[in-house]
Amino acid sequence: MLDEKIYVDRRQTINELRAKSEKMTPRERGLKAINHEEADRVPIDNWMVPEIKKRCMTYWGLENEAELLDFLGVDIRDNYGPAYVGLEFKTHPDGTVEDLWGVRRRKVVYGKDTDHQGTFTEVAHSPLEHMKTVEEINAYDRWPSPDWWDYSKVKAEGAAWHPKYFVLNKGDRLDRTAQLKPMMYLRGIQQTFVDLAMNPKIVECIRDHVVNYFVNYNPKVFEASGGEFDMFMMGDDMGGQGGPLIGLEMWRRYFRDGFRKYCDIAHSFGLKVMYHTCGDVYALIPDFIENGLDCLQSLQPQATNMDIKRLKKEFGKDLSFQGAMDIQQVLPLGTPEDVRKMVKYAMDNAKKGGGYIICTSHNIQVDTAIENVAALFEAYHEYGVY
Amino acid sequence: MDTLTKIAQFVEKGQIQEAKEATQKALDVEKIPPMEILNKGLIVGLAAVGEAFSCQKAFVPELMTAGMAMKESLELLRPSFEASDSPPMGTVVIGTVEGDVHDVGKNIVAMMLQGAGFKVHDLGIDIPAAKFVEAVKQHQPEILALSALYTPTRLAMAETLKAMESNGLRTKVKVIIGGAPIDQNFCNLIKADGYAPDAPQAVQMCKKWLA
Secondary structure, three states: OOHHHHHHHHHHHHHHEEEHOOOOOHHHHHHHOOOOOOOEEEOOOOEEEEHHHHHHHHHOOOOOOOHHHHHOOOOOOEOOOEOOOOOOEEEOOOEEEEEHHHHHHHEEEEEOOOOEEEEEEEEEEOOOOOOOOHHHHHOOOOOOOOHHHHOOOOHHHHHHOOOEEEEEEEOOOOOOOOOOHHHHHOOOHHHHHHHHHHHHHHHHHHHHHHHHHHHHHHHHHHHHHHHHHHEEEEEEEEEEEOOOOOOHHHHHHHHHHHHHHHHHHHHHHEEEEEEEEEOOHHHHHHHHHHHHHHOOEEEEOOOOOOHHHHHHHHHHOEEEEEEEEEOOOOHHHHHHHHHHHHHHHHHHHHHOOOEEEEEEEEOOOOOHHHHHHHHHHHHHHHHOOO | OOOOHOOOOHHHHOOHHHHHHHHHHHHHHHOOOOOHHHHHHHHHHHHHHHHHOOOOOOOOOHHHHHHHHHHHHHHHHHHHHHHHHOOOOOOEEEEEEEEOOOHHHHHHHHHHHHHOOOEEEEEEOOOOOOHHHHHHHHHOEEEEEOOOOOOOHHHHHHHHHHHHHHOOOHHHEEEEEEEEOHHHHHHHOOOOOOOOOOOOHHHHHHHHHHH
């Protein structure tokens, strides 16, 4: 433990900026933003890998994650939905562990013995990969059921953040509402792309199982929340670095209806819909809007066509945005000054009229220096003021 | 339409079975020299889909099935190439670096390099620097191709290059890097020889290096 004075000094800029600008609760701020109105400042969301959270707590002398989010002025609080009470996830002799879908995952360590060591949980076995027919896929015995969850604590967990914070129901990364992603986990990424080009019946079959599950599961979650969610988040990566992974026609053919259903269900419970996708999805955005999307997350500025200035100009009337802070080049490789410039650019071009929640384009990774993380949050509070 | 044009179209559209049948016919019935089938049929088709991909008229499913059509058709030509003793365009050792298990992009690059006439040794995923060193010693490629999807895992590319350096191999291979978080700045930073934003451009770069 360092001398408390050091922490006080490190926290000073953020504390002073916040004291000057904040006149609303985080929830009021978030609601303003998604309703396209200006608040006291631009609301902040936070995505970090656990290793970075720890580094931040050490740097600013904070005890736990709740203290960290509070200090940084993060307005959004995540809700992970009901508790899983289904069959125990089986551990296989090779160390892989099954998930909700029966997909086996394993922990992969990167940057061994360096200052950027970390761990990702990666798909190790896709159970449908070698199946040849729709019948085999239908006979798969591990399609999940909404009955595998205990919904009794959902309301209390949402209420624990209310009325102060803005509550985002986002589910766990592995069971987040999606279509293409579970398909890729179940079938393998490569085989999914081949199916999309060559095996429409298999694509439709897996997609239907996935969509049916979420169409039955989500209303139970929303019902159980008893009005304690402010927004629903789904996530399905449709973009690559240089363009959408699939073309617009293919998206319309396979994924439009499910996307619309997911949005309609959330709307019927009075919830706005946020949608996470990585990459360049510019060509799909008009269809996202037409099918019910309220907030596009998490604008990846290094991807082609995802400049926030242009997106705000072209779609800002109908769509709000979350993201636009670059974790690929600026945060890991840039200077604190580069970080500040990036924040200023996004704020200058996206905060007007509300409709913007600032955040990184994905989790801040272990390759990012604490000085850049500090510069990021200081700049959020400096340039986000209305 | 002549058979070579048909082959090009089947590859471009990712019609794997049709591409193979047309290739077999060109070889067996029409007795077209394999090099001509490759250059005026398969490669033309692959170039067309690559161009469509670069301007967002084709996407990953189309690029992947075209690569597969190319690779499987090429397999039919391989015995003739080996018999005629014509050397491959060059040799490439390729893999996803340590700590990273993503290989869709890397597999497309490997397929397309094979399609373009390179001999490709694909080491797979999560490959430690020492394994790349071993493979470069063994296969003596002109080109080493490294892939990563995440920003922290791309740092293993730098480690791999250091290992090449300390084993006296760095000047013996050209190193091309790729993957979502890779750009020219990162390429300069770790002193790789080149970076390509997508598979078609990776193939072009490798061809240029060996021209």
